[in-house]
Amino acid sequence: MTKHITYDHKCSGCQALYIPYDDRIPCPKCGMIEKDRFDFIPQAAESALFNLKNGSFEPMGWWVSSYADHLLIIIFSILEEHRKSNESGNFTSVARAFVDKLDWKDQEYSKEYVYNIVCRVYEEIQKKLSEPDSQSTIVKKWWQFWK
Numbered sequence: 001m002t003k004h005i006t007y008d009h010k011c012s013g014c015q016a017l018y019i020p021y022d023d024r025i026p027c028p029k030c031g032m033i034e035k036d037r038f039d040f041i042p043q044a045a046e047s048a049l050f051n052l053k054n055g056s057f058e059p060m061g062w063w064v065s066s067y068a069d070h071l072l073i074i075i076f077s078i079l080e081e082h083r084k085s086n087e088s089g090n091f092t093s094v095a096r097a098f099v100d101k102l103d104w105k106d107q108e109y110s111k112e113y114v115y116n117i118v119c120r121v122y123e124e125i126q127k128k129l130s131e132p133d134s135q136s137t138i139v140k141k142w143w144q145f146w147k
């Protein structure tokens with residue numbers, strides 16, 4: 001079982017795919033700020049924590065049904081790389097190294113965007129895990145292991 005996010009959005013100016021996940025999030029390609037908003041961060045954190053119940057941020061299987069799902073699998077990979085690394089307190093440097101080594105092809109403009117979004121998801125996960133009774137003890141066990 002996995003939790004997918006079905007959301008697609010194209011910039012009305014340049015047709016680039018991105019998610020306007022907060023106020024003042026410009027299109028990563030042309031910089032336009034649109035009216036659309038989609039509350040991606042809490043849902044992404046929830047989906048990642050759901051995976052973690054099986055011991056990994058990366059799901060056993062994943063099909064991509066939308067652009068949000070496409071972003072999620074990159075986010076899961078970065079979270080998992082950080083979880084397995086020795087840099088427990090240093091998420092941003094793990095995320096930075098990860099996006100730097102990806103081949104973005106003609107979507108180089110997505111690099112900073114993905115970096116920013118994954119850092120937000122990571123913050124959200126920390127927030128969720130610090131709330132009492134918000135997550136099962138199984139997830140907390142993995143989180144402790146991670147730290």
Ligand SMILES: [Zn+2]
Pocket residue numbers: 011012013014015016027028029030031032
């Ligand atoms: Zn645009």
